[in-house]
Amino acid sequence: MADAGMLRFHVPEPEVRPGGTPDFSNVTIPKAGSVPRPEVNVDPRTIRDMAFSIIRVLNRAGEAVGPWAGLLTDEELLEGLRHMMTLRSFDARMQMAQRQGKTSFYMQHLGEEAVSCAFRKALQPGDMNFPTYRQAGLLIADGYPMVAMMNQIYSNEADPLKGRQLPIMYSSKEHGFFSISGNLATQYIQAVGWAMASAISNDSRIAAAWIGDGSTAESDFHAALVFASTYKAPVVLNVVNNQWAISTFQGIARGGSGTFAARGLGFGIPSLRVDGNDYLAVHAVAKWAIERARRNLGPTLVEYVTYRVGAHSSSDDPSAYRPKAESDAWPLGDPIIRLKNHLIHKQVWTEQRHIQAEAEILETVIAAQKEAESHGTLHAGGKPSTRDMFEGVYAETPPHLRRQRQQAGV
């Protein structure tokens, strides 16, 4: 046997670090409209190449092209634009509120608004999302009140979660939004379990699991794929690849598989990649995957290729690990600008109306913020009671907790 020499250890590195020139030349972007749209009952073995491509609808001229186009009316597109703009405006105000000391923590969606806003519109009432911390568009696009979100962020006296949970870890069964944990990947297998339960109960509702690129490395991600594949659970397995897991570039979690979508192939799960900054493409692919689930065809894995323009959270400064201008160089552009340009191209929207809408939305967000702040912020005004701290640990408070509550004087 030939001598292979010393073993060498390999640690992947991103293309560029701070001080360098952003370079996405290695990211292959297929032309909009170039990826075919198979029937939902396609044999997964025949569409394996879709795990390595990117489904896109909006081209650079603002036109919707190809087999995945044409599913949404102008009204629906205008509503989608409004949802994304609302989320961005909401984020900006809450990020500022965190900087003003009104809450401890915040996480924004900048650049990723299309993913959760468009996905929500492909679901039916009763379907259940198991989100991670960057899918608030699921709530915004489903009409969940912004004031309730802000009350939760402020942990104030009107907080639906009674001050028990970190800001932005919302919960709303009514709006198909499972309680966010803050732990990573745990929700992925729970979503599969929920979907299994729906199938066991001969229901028609489906589940959607959400995870980021970095957390796909957790074992719960792999457990979820095994269970989803084995039981053909009616679940859509979403992976939001925003390129960065705090400071860690996606290559650390992805390893040698080429794409995150490719993770699904070994499980026989149809696996698609989609332009996450293209509202129309996200919605079309979501609809396809949801229909597969609803028709008992089993799980679908969808990788949304996007870019986290903002910091990971209010506690993070990305300039320490990536070039400042990297987001400007991101080849898939900005989801709001792209949908806006499409609507202008369709002559149902104008720059002027867009500016007007921005102002109106900001006014709505500020009004909601004022209302929320009338119930208090983290360190000022009304807050949940100490008694609230002791409740809800169990359905019925056991004796040892009752004793401790008495010791605390409540």
Added chain:
Amino acid sequence: MPRRTMIEAIRDAMDVSMARDERVIVYGEDVGFFGGVFRCTQGLQAKYGKNRCFDAPISESGIVGSAIGMAAYGLRPCVEVQFADYVYPAYDQIVSEAARLRYRSNNDFTCPIVVRMPTGGGIFGGQTHSQSPEALFTHVSGLKTVVPSNPHDAKGLLIAAIEDPDPVIFLEPKRLYNGPFDGHHDNPVTPWSKHELGEVADGHYTIPLGKAAIRRQGSAVTVLAYGTMVYVAQAAAAETGIDAEIIDLRTLLPLDLDAIVASVKKTGRCVVVHEATLTSGFGAELAALVQENCFYHLEAPVARVAGWDTPYPHAQEWEYFPGPARVGRALVETMEA
């Protein structure tokens, strides 16, 4: 009344629960067609179909994580982890998810699941088939932890656990599956058919979580025990002739503190016994509670008898296991103190 083994009693509890409530789903590794490596689920798939009882992949976090999702949907999963020693991959799901779901969502989502697992040693199972991890669960807010010691209790407690609105860790002392084992490993096993607590009523009944049982009335010293150690303590009392009051805790959390305090105030002495390793074991909590609540009634220090602080060994099983001789010594020393 029919006599059953603990395995049969546990199976009967699931059978009764599945018949009464179609939301009850049973699954785990080898649980479906085969009926479990200890046969606790034998026949359930044939009776209730593959929708209600099925085999799971070897992924404890997957089993518990999917059960949490099912509970959030509205089902009542009762899942099996093949050995308590294998529960650690599911620990994150149990601690960070099942235990906290109600709290963090303010009752928006709840988690009525049961995680069953065989616990304890005495079968030459070595490090990976002998552990007693109950303290890892009693330390977690939001969980209930149950350890039955006989077929009658096992059935009533398991039905109560399945009907409970919160997550329950149900630890089954595997050395008790086929008979009350008192630690005298050289003696032939007494079958449950010869023991009065092997009497298991047909149909539905529950034993409330959080209620202890006095297994032996006594006036000299209180022994706090659960699972296999209940019988070891009984043997130790008989062999030393000490009039011990033996309390079978049955549920570790919620704990029946009233029963403990009443007994220790009466006897003035207390020995805590468990199979799990000593340091930071549940016995530490029991000893602390006894001194907090009964200090001025105590005539001797609270003693603890537990597994040594080593991994569970293979060849040295009976040197490790806190058998009747060690418990007996603690009783004598506590009486002499």
